[in-house]
Every structure is written in C-alpha cells, then in structure tokens.
Amino acid sequence: xxxxxxxxxxxxxxxxxxxxxxxxxxxxxxxxxxxxxxxxxxxxxxxxxxxxxxxxxxxxxxxxxxxxxxxxxxxxxxxxxxxxxxxxxxxxxxxxxxxxxxxxxxxxxxxxxxxxxxxxxxxxxxxxxxxxxxxxxx
Ligand code: HEC
Numbered sequence: 754x755x756x757x758x759x760x761x762x763x764x765x766x767x768x769x770x771x772x773x774x775x776x777x778x779x780x781x782x783x784x785x786x787x788x789x790x791x792x793x794x795x796x797x798x799x800x801x802x803x804x805x806x807x808x809x810x811x812x813x814x815x816x817x818x819x820x821x822x823x824x825x826x827x828x829x830x831x832x833x834x835x836x837x838x839x840x841x842x843x844x845x846x847x848x849x850x851x852x853x854x855x856x857x858x859x860x861x862x863x864x865x866x867x868x869x870x871x872x873x874x875x876x877x878x879x880x881x882x883x884x885x886x887x888x889x890x891x
Contacts, residue, residue: 800887813870
C-alpha cells in the first residue's frame with residue numbers, strides 16, 4: 754500500500770474507534786454529568802444547562818446525596834443517602850409532581866433531608882425547570 758494511503762487509513766480507523774467507544778468530547782454533553790468544558794460553553798440545550806446547574810456545587814449539588822449516570826467518568830464519589838436518579842420519566846411521569854419535589858421535598862415527606870430548593874430560593878424557578886428537563890434525560 755502507498756504510504757500516504759496507509760497513514761490516512763490508520764488515522765480513519767483511529768478516529769472511528771474513538772467515536773464508537775463514545776470517547777468524543779461531545780458524547781458527554783447530553784444529560785448525565787456535563788463536563789466543566791461543556792458547561793462553560795454558550796447556548797447549551799435545556800438538558801445540558803439543567804445538568805450544569807444540578808451538578809454545580811454552589812447550586813443543586815445533587816451528587817452530594819444522589820447517584821446518577823456519568824459521575825464515575827467525572828471521578829466523583831456520589832452520595833448514597835438518597836435514591837439513585839434513574840429512569841425518571843418512567844418513575845415520575847407527572848412533571849408537576851417531580852418539579853414540586855425539587856421545589857420542596859417536604860410536600861411529600863415532611864421529614865425530608867433534601868434541601869427545599871424552591872422554597873428557600875436556593876435555585877430560581879427557571880433553574881428548577883431546567884433541572885427537571887435534565888432529570889428526564891436520566
Ligand atoms: C442533602 C441531600 C440531598 C440533596 C443535596 C439532594 N437530594 Fe434529592 N433526595 C434526598 C433524599 C434523602 C431523598 C429521599 C426522599 C426524601 O427524603 O425526601 C431525595 C429524593 C429525591 C427525588 C425522588 C427520588 C425517588 O426515587 O423517589 C428526586 C427526583 C430528587 N431527590 C432530586 C434531587 C435533585 C434534582 C437534586 C439537586 C438539585 C437533589 N435531589 C439534591 C436528598 C438530597
């Protein structure tokens with residue numbers, strides 16, 4: 754084989770396996786735990802912006818208590834005191850109920866340890882809406 758062809762073929766195989774293994778920087782962008790680089794970008798989708806707010810230590814900090822997809826790749830040790838955030842659409846088909854749970858979990862469990870993000874104004878109404886979008890991607 755011609756040397757140039759060989760080099761081009763090897764590069765293509767390399768790129769293809771990188772993509773197929775889900776190692777592209779873009780693969781992490783949807784749902785899960787968006788990277789710092791992704792969160793720093795402008796014009797992210799609602800799901801990604803919600804994920805960035807949920808995983809910001811000064812905002813949602815949901816990983817302090819909950820486990821969800823993508824934490825391992827981010828080398829974060831998730832909290833285990835709360836149920837894992839998984840299959841949210843199937844388990845919480847009622848969006849209003851899910852939103853209320855984030856706004857103030859005490860509505861459902863008066864002794865909840867979960868911070869009342871809305872009632873205590875830890876998060877804005879819009880931030881809570883975006884987090885609900887993100888939750889539905891988990
Ligand atoms: C300080 C710990 C803590 C933090 C931080 C926290 N939660 Fe929770 N969460 C809990 C606990 C404990 C429960 C279990 C139910 C209860 O006690 O209210 C819960 C329950 C939930 C549930 C219901 C899960 C189920 O399967 O029933 C959802 C959804 C949820 N949290 C979302 C979030 C989101 C989104 C964030 C971040 C914005 C967050 N939580 C931050 C402690 C926390």
